[in-house]
Amino acid sequence: MYRITLISCxxxxxxxxxxxxxxxxxxxxxxxxxxSSKQFNPQDxxxxxxxxxxxSTYRFxxxxxxxxxxxxxxxLSKDVNYTNGKIKALEAIxxxxxxxxxxxxxxxxxxKALHLARxxxxxxxxxxxxxxxxxxxxxxxNNAEALNxxxxxxxVAKQTDNKHMLSILNENIAxxxxxxxxxxxxxxxxxTVQAINEEMGNEVFHAETQSNMxxxxxxxxxxxxxxFNVNKSISTFEKHKIYDWLAYAYEVxxxxxxxxxxxxxxxxxxxxxxMLHKQQLDDEREKIQLLNGMAKVYLGLEKDxxxxxxxxxxxxxxxxxxxxxxxxxxxETLYKLYKKKNDSDNALVYLxxxxxxxxxxxxxxxxxxxxxxxxxxxxxxxxxxxxTANETALAKHKSYIYLTVAILVILTFIxxxxxxxxxxxxxxxxxxxxxxxxxxxxxxxxxxxxxxxTKLFSIIGHDLRGPIGALQGMLKLFxxxxxxxxxxxxxxxxxxxxxxxxxxxxxxxLSWGQTQMNGVTTKPKRLSLDKLVxxxxxxxxxxxSGKSIKIINQLPENxxxxxxxxxxxxxxxxxxxxxIKFTPENGLITIEAEEKKDMWEIIIRDTGIGMNKEIQKKIxxxxxxxxxxxxxxxxGTGLGLSLCKEMIQKNKGEIWxxxxxxxxxSFHFTIPKAEKRYQNAS
Numbered sequence: 001m002y003r004i005t006l007i008s009c010x011x012x013x014x015x016x017x018x019x020x021x022x023x024x025x026x027x028x029x030x031x032x033x034x035x036s037s038k039q040f041n042p043q044d045x046x047x048x049x050x051x052x053x054x055x056s057t058y059r060f061x062x063x064x065x066x067x068x069x070x071x072x073x074x075x076l077s078k079d080v081n082y083t084n085g086k087i088k089a090l091e092a093i094x095x096x097x098x099x100x101x102x103x104x105x106x107x108x109x110x111x112k113a114l115h116l117a118r119x120x121x122x123x124x125x126x127x128x129x130x131x132x133x134x135x136x137x138x139x140x141x142n143n144a145e146a147l148n149x150x151x152x153x154x155x156v157a158k159q160t161d162n163k164h165m166l167s168i169l170n171e172n173i174a175x176x177x178x179x180x181x182x183x184x185x186x187x188x189x190x191x192t193v194q195a196i197n198e199e200m201g202n203e204v205f206h207a208e209t210q211s212n213m214x215x216x217x218x219x220x221x222x223x224x225x226x227x228f229n230v231n232k233s234i235s236t237f238e239k240h241k242i243y244d245w246l247a248y249a250y251e252v253x254x255x256x257x258x259x260x261x262x263x264x265x266x267x268x269x270x271x272x273x274x275m276l277h278k279q280q281l282d283d284e285r286e287k288i289q290l291l292n293g294m295a296k297v298y299l300g301l302e303k304d305x306x307x308x309x310x311x312x313x314x315x316x317x318x319x320x321x322x323x324x325x326x327x328x329x330x331x332e333t334l335y336k337l338y339k340k341k342n343d344s345d346n347a348l349v350y351l352x353x354x355x356x357x358x359x360x361x362x363x364x365x366x367x368x369x370x371x372x373x374x375x376x377x378x379x380x381x382x383x384x385x386x387x388t389a390n391e392t393a394l395a396k397h398k399s400y401i402y403l404t405v406a407i408l409v410i411l412t413f414i415x416x417x418x419x420x421x422x423x424x425x426x427x428x429x430x431x432x433x434x435x436x437x438x439x440x441x442x443x444x445x446x447x448x449x450x451x452x453x454t455k456l457f458s459i460i461g462h463d464l465r466g467p468i469g470a471l472q473g474m475l476k477l478f479x480x481x482x483x484x485x486x487x488x489x490x491x492x493x494x495x496x497x498x499x500x501x502x503x504x505x506x507x508x509x510l511s512w513g514q515t516q517m518n519g520v521t522t523k524p525k526r527l528s529l530d531k532l533v534x535x536x537x538x539x540x541x542x543x544x545s546g547k548s549i550k551i552i553n554q555l556p557e558n559x560x561x562x563x564x565x566x567x568x569x570x571x572x573x574x575x576x577x578x579x580i581k582f583t584p585e586n587g588l589i590t591i592e593a594e595e596k597k598d599m600w601e602i603i604i605r606d607t608g609i610g611m612n613k614e615i616q617k618k619i620x621x622x623x624x625x626x627x628x629x630x631x632x633x634x635x636g637t638g639l640g641l642s643l644c645k646e647m648i649q650k651n652k653g654e655i656w657x658x659x660x661x662x663x664x665x666s667f668h669f670t671i672p673k674a675e676k677r678y679q680n681a682s
Contacts, residue, residue: 024057048076048085055092059099060244060283067096087116087125094132099285101321103136110136127156127165134172139285141324143176150176167196167205171212183220190216207236211249218256226256244283247276251290258293263300270294288314288326295333299340308337328357522564522650526674529559529600533591536572544580544589551576551589559593559600560674567647568671571655574640575604575667582665583608599653599670610661620645620655644669 031050034040041047055069070092077085094109110133117125134149150169157166174189190213197206211233217226230253237246254269273290277283291314298307311333318326331354338347478488530553537551544551561568579589587607594601611619619641648655648669659665 024054027054027057043076043080045080045082045085048073048080048082051076052085052088052092055089059092059095060281063096063099063282066092070096083116083120084122084125087113087120087122087129090116091125091129091132094129094136098132098136098139099283099321101139101284101323103140103322107133107136123156123160124162127153127160127162127169130156131165131168131172134169138172138176139323143180147173147176163196163200164202164205167193167200167209170196171209174216175212178216178219181219183216186216203236204240204242207233207249208245211237211245211252214249214256215252218252218259221259223256223260227253230256243276243280244286247273247281247283247290248286250276251286251293254297255289255293258296258300261300263297267294267297267301270297284317284321285323285326288318288321288323288330291317292326292329292333295330295337299333299337304337304341307333311337324357324360328354331357522567524563524651524672525565527561527563527565527568529561529593529602529671530555530557532565532569533572536569536576537591539573540576540580543577547580547583547585547587549580549583549585549587549589551580552591554590554592556593556595559595561600561671562674563651563653563671564647567651571644571647571669572602572604574644575669578640579604579606579608579665579667582606595673596670598673600673601668601670603666603668605664605666607664610659610663610665611657612661616657616659619657 027050031047031054034044034047034050051069051073055066055073058065058069070089073085074089074093076082077089090109090113094106094113097103097106097109100106110129114126114129114133117123117129130149130153134146134153137143137146137149150173153169154166157163157169170189170193174186174193177183177186177189190209193209194206197209210229214226214228214230214233217223217229230249234246234249234253237243237249250269250273254266254273257263257266257269270290270293274294277287277290281287291310295307295309295311295314298304298310311330315327315330315334317323318330331350335347335350335354338344338350477483478485533553533555537553541551576589576591583589583606589604589606592603592605594603621642645655648671652672653670655667655669657665657667
């Protein structure tokens with residue numbers, strides 16, 4: 001077993017120690033590409049997120065870089081009020097101060113981050129911050145508060161089904177029990193952790209747990225289980241080149257050999273861990289245990305000067321980051337060293353330091369135990385006194401108590417009735433308000449329906465009855481023999497024109513009626529404007545020819561629009577029909593289109609009679625029914641232009657007119673452009 005482990009370690013040393021930089025280098029590459037782009041904006045959230053990810057890669061590698069980058073992320077996030085950026089920056093700065101041992105500052109940052117995470121409902125961030133804050137309380141020796149946070153985190157992790165954090169938080173609780181030397185409960189939690197890890201199927205998470213369990217088995221002197229777990233974890237960490245955990249696993253393996261007094265093997269694995277700390281890591285908290293372990297190894301190897309060097313370095317580092325446990329462990333080693341050297345003064349100093357700090361660490365637990373004992377004794381004494389006093393006073397105060405309870409019950413009942421009445425009143429008022437609102441809406445709707453009905457009857461009575469009556473009269477004269485066949489045939493062009501006018505009017509009337517009754521559904525699709533215009537020119541060409549009017553299609557090559565075919569067909573037909581109607585003989589009508597940013601602007605120009613400003617203001621209003629006659633006394637309903645406006649608006653466009661009296665009119669409307677595709681438009 002030892003040979004295999006040695007071979008794997010040699011392979012690890014041969015490989016370059018740069019693979020841990022891959023993630024960081026990838027982020028730096030993305031940042032450089034983003035910064036070199038013309039559209040680069042340092043306040044872009046993509047840039048802020050990349051900076052935040054970069055900062056996290058420096059933890060345990062270069063703490064100063066972690067701090068500087070996180071401060072930059074916090075400033076940028078505040079400038080644009082980017083909450084997620086602020087949360088991650090505050091948490092990262094909290095990590096920095098936690099690693100520095102400044103728990104007052106780290107807790108302040110963690111609590112700010114936690115407040116924001118809970119405010120925004122970001123459970124993932126909340127879990128990460130709870131974990132960091134729990135570690136801080138743990139480092140300060142406040143196990144109760146740490147446990148409380150970890151249990152709270154477990155509830156959140158279960159709610160969100162975050163198995164990774166569920167594993168971590170259970171493992172943290174196991175660590176709390178280990179520090180209390182309660183190995184039985186620690187193993188119970190580790191069983192839970194292993195079950196979660198197996199469910200996730202992530203060998204790295206499993207290796208992290210195994211390295212911690214190896215430390216536990218070492219503490220209970222089960223060296224076989226300890227070595228099995230640590231070897232499995234080392235194999236995984238070397239495979240994935242996870243150097244912070246690998247350094248920890250090497251240190252645990254060294255401590256297992258140290259416990260068995262196998263100093264040469266212990267030194268070998270401590271040296272491997274130390275090499276990683278020097279070349280790759282910036283993790284002072286873990287380095288303390290490594291330095292103290294190496295000091296113990298050199299003490300066992302009778303190399304006292306080296307032992308003293310590592311013990312002092314560990315002690316100073318513990319003081320720097322305020323690691324109470326580190327100071328206790330290193331002061332104990334220093335005491336043994338100075339005692340061995342017969343330096344009683346220094347030995348006494350470190351012995352007192354060791355005892356003072358050890359007492360401080362267990363102080364809270366002792367206080368709690370003492371307080372519980374004192375409370376119990378005081379309670380027993382006071383209980384006897386109170387029983388006697390209460391029996392005397394009970395009879396006297398019983399009637400008062402009953403009276404007070406009765407009054408409270410009555411007041412509670414009255415309050416309940418008042419509140420219930422208020423609730424019912426509010427509910428009735430709300431229902432009344434809602435019903436009044438419905439009645440008002442129905443009244444408005446009824447009014448609009450009546451207006452629509454009135455207008456329909458007006459158009460039917462005024463604009464359709466005349467042409468239909470004329471047609472009916474002509475047919476009666478023919479059937480009664482009052483006019484001959486030749487004379488009747490001479491009226492056919494006029495009758496054909498009247499029938500076409502009636503058909504056109506009925507189509508407009510039907511479309512307008514549907515829009516007023518909310519019966520039209522707009523279904524936009526890709527359309528060829530040229531095809532639609534050409535079809536309407538062909539449809540109206542006979543009417544235009546009758547007045548010797550030229551219609552010229554000046555559209556650009558195949559303009560594509562995104563609109564409802566039926567609705568835009570109605571608009572083009574009405575505008576062309578109006579242009580023919582109000583253009584005298586030998587006139588000219590042109591259809592043009594101009595490409596705008598996201599729209600096509602279509603213009604239908606005529607050389608007709610034009611209109612004054614007052615009419616221009618009224619023609620598109622649905623409330624105005626203007627019936628006008630064309631240059632050849634053609635008659636319309638006044639519906640066409642208001643219908644055009646409704647159809648254009650349903651297709652997210654606008655319509656307007658520009659006109660000069662006796663010179664002509666230009667009707668403009670806009671329609672969204674269709675995206676360019678290879679397939680043909682309908």
